[in-house]
Amino acid sequence: MSVARFWRKQQNRYNLIGTRCTTCGKYFYPPRGFCPDCRREGKIVDHQFKGTGKVVTYSIIRSSSGNFKLLTPYVLAIIELDEGTRLTSHLVCDIDQVYIGMPVRRVFRKLGEDGSSGAIFYGTKFVPA
Amino acid sequence: MVGIISYGAYIPRYRIKVEEIARVWGANGTEISRGLGVFEKALPDMDEDTITISVEAARAAMARRVINPADIGAVYVGSESHPYAVKPTAVTVGEAIGATPVMTAADYEFACKAGTAAIQTSMGLVKSGMVTYSVAVGADVAQGEPGDALEYTAAAGGAAMIIGNDDPIAEINHTCSFTTDTPDFWRRENKPYPRHGGRFTGEPAYFKHVIGASKMMLEKMGTKPSDYTYAVFHQPNGKFPVQAASMLGFTMEQIKPGLAVTYLGNTYSGASMVGLSAVLDIAKPGDRIFMTSYGSGSGSDSFDITVTDVINSDLFNRDAAPSVSALLADKKIVDYAVYAKHKGKVVMME
Numbered sequence: 001m002s003v004a005r006f007w008r009k010q011q012n013r014y015n016l017i018g019t020r021c022t023t024c025g026k027y028f029y030p031p032r033g034f035c036p037d038c039r040r041e042g043k044i045v046d047h048q049f050k051g052t053g054k055v056v057t058y059s060i061i062r063s064s065s066g067n068f069k070l071l072t073p074y075v076l077a078i079i080e081l082d083e084g085t086r087l088t089s090h091l092v093c094d095i096d097q098v099y100i101g102m103p104v105r106r107v108f109r110k111l112g113e114d115g116s117s118g119a120i121f122y123g124t125k126f127v128p129a
Numbered sequence: 130m131v132g133i134i135s136y137g138a139y140i141p142r143y144r145i146k147v148e149e150i151a152r153v154w155g156a157n158g159t160e161i162s163r164g165l166g167v168f169e170k171a172l173p174d175m176d177e178d179t180i181t182i183s184v185e186a187a188r189a190a191m192a193r194r195v196i197n198p199a200d201i202g203a204v205y206v207g208s209e210s211h212p213y214a215v216k217p218t219a220v221t222v223g224e225a226i227g228a229t230p231v232m233t234a235a236d237y238e239f240a241c242k243a244g245t246a247a248i249q250t251s252m253g254l255v256k257s258g259m260v261t262y263s264v265a266v267g268a269d270v271a272q273g274e275p276g277d278a279l280e281y282t283a284a285a286g287g288a289a290m291i292i293g294n295d296d297p298i299a300e301i302n303h304t305c306s307f308t309t310d311t312p313d314f315w316r317r318e319n320k321p322y323p324r325h326g327g328r329f330t331g332e333p334a335y336f337k338h339v340i341g342a343s344k345m346m347l348e349k350m351g352t353k354p355s356d357y358t359y360a361v362f363h364q365p366n367g368k369f370p371v372q373a374a375s376m377l378g379f380t381m382e383q384i385k386p387g388l389a390v391t392y393l394g395n396t397y398s399g400a401s402m403v404g405l406s407a408v409l410d411i412a413k414p415g416d417r418i419f420m421t422s423y424g425s426g427s428g429s430d431s432f433d434i435t436v437t438d439v440i441n442s443d444l445f446n447r448d449a450a451p452s453v454s455a456l457l458a459d460k461k462i463v464d465y466a467v468y469a470k471h472k473g474k475v476v477m478m479e
Binding site: 010011014015069070071090092094107108109110111115116120122125 | 174175176177178180181184185188212213221224225227461470475477479
């Protein structure tokens, strides 16, 4: 990933900054600049998510490549944040620990790196709450 | 008065037993454990490093108290294992707690006392009125060469202190330092592991500086060891701090609550500050804390601290972040092979 491409989304990845439509109250992560329901009536503002939620569904990854090769087996989960929106994230826990509905909270982890001399990318993952 | 506004610690979940490390090198684990006074040490997860540990510790401190991140004017991170040689850990911490962009930041390095040096800098900025709050972090994913004595204790973890003037949970009455050029332990540029002077790290290094700074503090404050409720000394192993305490006249009861090393290992720049966090986890208003760090190279920073009523007030919520004992209890023991993978000792194709 290029340095500029990661940096542009840094605040979203570090601090779970998404958006909210103040017209209908819907939350978005990753952030949207336009509300698909309210359209022109919608007013979008930044929103920092609390970082707590629950597992909607998950998959256990046993074979991976690149930055993720050494992490296997690991859990990739769709997480519903308390505010209502859903996102896909690495869930850091023992693979036999995860279940649908499991409460989770955000943590700050390394997402990857561009080789041993390149930039290191950090951001949000989740752990059991 | 300048003091600690909030604090937080972070310890990764993974542990390896000293006996397991000894098994790999054909050494007597029971004897080594007993000799060092250390039974387990913490190691990072595959995606944890000094930056993630620093952020988690700083966020734990922010969780315990309502602090406007915009009022944080400085972030300093002390460590021997900053992930970048050039690019500060402190800016990522600042960004992750929402303190950027109106703040100053820098990384510190002074072996195991870089974290307490960050506290002293923060005190200076706060006392001079240059900033409202300053964050001081001490964190490490400590390095030790495989098979070397350091490998039995070099651990991962850290703590953060938010320093400020208004309503501190603990006032810092005084700080003083004792510093000389003593080559007891070092790591050269581009080298993955530190080297040390073996027994030389004891008498002319750790003890000379810890005792030197501590005596200066007692003299300056006109106090004696029995005036303090707790004492925390840098803890590279379980023996040195106990010996230093006894040389100064502190009792085992005073140092035991802050002696995290036994089941944590030596978190280098995090060591004294994790010990202080463990004490703040249980401290009551009026308790007086004595702390002396030690960093090879060499120097010691001594602190005289008094816990205030604020620690039990509505301004502060100690339970909003995990205590050091809770972090130590949440653990998963791994064998040497998993430890080697987590520490990046398994060589892979790039």
